[in-house]
Amino acid sequence: MRYSGLQVLWQGLTGNKGWAPVWREPEPKPEYDIIIIGGGGHGLATAYYLAREHGLTNVAVLEKGYLGGGNVGRNTTIVRANYVLPGNSEFYSHSMKLWEGLEADLNYNIMHSQRGIVNLFHSDGQRDAYARRGNAMINQGDDAILLDREGCRKMLPYLDYEQTRFPIYGGLYHPRGGTARHDAVTWGFARGADQRGVDLIQNCEVTGIDIENGVVRGVQTSRGAIRAKKVGIVVAGRSSQVAAMAGMRLPVESHVLQAFVTEGLKPVIDTVVTYGMGHFYISQSDKGGLVFGGDLDGYSSYAARGNLSMAEHVIEAGMTLMPMIGKARMLRSWGGIVDMSADGSPIIDKTHIDGLYFNGGWCYGGFKATPASGHCFAHLMATDRPHNAATRHRLDRFTTGRRLLDEEAAGSQHNLH
Amino acid sequence: MHINCPHCGDRDQREFSIRGHGTGLSRPKGETWSDDWNDFLHIRDNLAGRIQELWHHGGGCGAWLVVDRSNVTHEIFGTRLVSEVRS
Numbered sequence: 001m002r003y004s005g006l007q008v009l010w011q012g013l014t015g016n017k018g019w020a021p022v023w024r025e026p027e028p029k030p031e032y033d034i035i036i037i038g039g040g041g042h043g044l045a046t047a048y049y050l051a052r053e054h055g056l057t058n059v060a061v062l063e064k065g066y067l068g069g070g071n072v073g074r075n076t077t078i079v080r081a082n083y084v085l086p087g088n089s090e091f092y093s094h095s096m097k098l099w100e101g102l103e104a105d106l107n108y109n110i111m112h113s114q115r116g117i118v119n120l121f122h123s124d125g126q127r128d129a130y131a132r133r134g135n136a137m138i139n140q141g142d143d144a145i146l147l148d149r150e151g152c153r154k155m156l157p158y159l160d161y162e163q164t165r166f167p168i169y170g171g172l173y174h175p176r177g178g179t180a181r182h183d184a185v186t187w188g189f190a191r192g193a194d195q196r197g198v199d200l201i202q203n204c205e206v207t208g209i210d211i212e213n214g215v216v217r218g219v220q221t222s223r224g225a226i227r228a229k230k231v232g233i234v235v236a237g238r239s240s241q242v243a244a245m246a247g248m249r250l251p252v253e254s255h256v257l258q259a260f261v262t263e264g265l266k267p268v269i270d271t272v273v274t275y276g277m278g279h280f281y282i283s284q285s286d287k288g289g290l291v292f293g294g295d296l297d298g299y300s301s302y303a304a305r306g307n308l309s310m311a312e313h314v315i316e317a318g319m320t321l322m323p324m325i326g327k328a329r330m331l332r333s334w335g336g337i338v339d340m341s342a343d344g345s346p347i348i349d350k351t352h353i354d355g356l357y358f359n360g361g362w363c364y365g366g367f368k369a370t371p372a373s374g375h376c377f378a379h380l381m382a383t384d385r386p387h388n389a390a391t392r393h394r395l396d397r398f399t400t401g402r403r404l405l406d407e408e409a410a411g412s413q414h415n416l417h
Numbered sequence: 418m419h420i421n422c423p424h425c426g427d428r429d430q431r432e433f434s435i436r437g438h439g440t441g442l443s444r445p446k447g448e449t450w451s452d453d454w455n456d457f458l459h460i461r462d463n464l465a466g467r468i469q470e471l472w473h474h475g476g477g478c479g480a481w482l483v484v485d486r487s488n489v490t491h492e493i494f495g496t497r498l499v500s501e502v503r504s
Binding site for chain 2: 239240241244249250251252253254298299300301302303307309342398399401412413414415
């Protein structure tokens with residue numbers, strides 16, 4: 001069914017009896033051309049673009065739990081293209097362009113809202129760094145405006161500009177940045193893939209990867225063996241465990257990143273705001289909750305929950321920046337298992353095993369990459385050549401040390417990116 | 418999370434900072450780039466379960482610790498001084 005305003009009206013007038021489930025629940029077939037392990041945002045986007053761009057529909061997505069139950073349903077929904085390094089810059093720019101056409105493409109309301117992002121700076125040095133970042137964004141063809149303090153004050157009057165420790169000097173404004181409803185992105189890609197014939201198989205845990213003489217033959221699952229000519233691993237925080245089934249060790253450590261939401265409030269924060277001197281960023285959801293987050297807890301974790309000390313740290317930073325949020329009551333906090341690569345940038349590459357591909361290491365920035373990650377991974381799996389926008393996200397950059405993509409110049413430490 | 422410092426006893430995690438995976442203690446001997454260095458800097462087994470980690474008791478006695486911890490439950494099974502692990 002094609003969704004439209006007219007359809008809503010028609011269904012409303014006819015008792016809403018015409019709405020069907022958005023995707024099928026097929027039994028796994030014995031064999032597929034391509035298996036995608038992981039039914040999160042990136043896996044579903046990969047399946048969607050395999051079908052849409054390459055006509056490959058004999059494809060299954062295998063998901064251990066339910067579709068979108070991992071990081072795509074746990075992130076803070078921010079979409080942006082403000083990277084500097086060659087490799088990342090063109091990739092996130094590509095993603096932004098896909099985002100901008102995604103609702104029409106999917107015929108699905110993902111609530112993509114280009115409400116803008118302001119990255120605040122608090123010193124002369126930081127202003128220079130952000131000016132450089134803005135120039136890199138403009139050179140890439142994206143948008144950036146350097147605001148001075150008064151420019152910021154006009155947009156964000158509620159910040160504490162005169163704080164003694166870190167007064168606000170200005171901000172880098174990225175108007176095309178914003179947010180999207182994360183669950184809807186999952187559902188939109190799932191629906192689009194299913195409509196084109198992709199089998200989305202939930203409650204199907206991959207327990208082994210079958211490899212013969214260096215060639216992938218299929219997977220073992222909790223619902224039996226499934227053969228495949230090509231297999232893609234797209235499992236975020238569980239990357240190391242799934243890759244280990246193929247005998248691989250990855251440059252990845254799994255960490256916990258927490259996020260927080262307040263009770264629903266009337267509209268007050270109409271952009272995304274990030275604090276330049278503390279790990280804190282915030283936006284307001286369409287339901288009214290203030291959604292905010294900060295830094296990793298810092299230690300390896302698969303618990304999907306963090307500790308109180310980081311919650312305090314994030315909230316203190318928030319209170320320093322915008323004291324008004326002290327009046328809001330926090331509703332919930334949660335954590336996601338993020339696959340931190342050693343240089344802070346992702347991997348979209350073939351592996352040394354013929355027919356086995358890997359997509360991971362998204363750290364805590366995977367959501368904004370969802371369309372481009374799927375688009376480029378589908379291109380790689382279909383053609384065995386990297387997409388032009390993702391030529392540098394190689395797995396072997398760690399082995400050689402050449403062309404590491406260390407966006408923040410933090411060094412080879414998994415918890416510093 | 419509480420960490421039991423061998424010098425100071427059971428203390429709040431806020432007093433400690435994480436200094437990475439326990440493999441940080443096995444620094445390669447060679448001075449030039451090699452697979453050993455790639456393994457040391459980048460590659461992790463990244464197991465889900467009991468792991469060894471380095472923590473620094475910066476807000477207390479200043480000791481470097483090896484902490485035996487589950488990264489699935491956050492339960493801590495034991496702590497030792499790095500100086501003892503190394504000797």
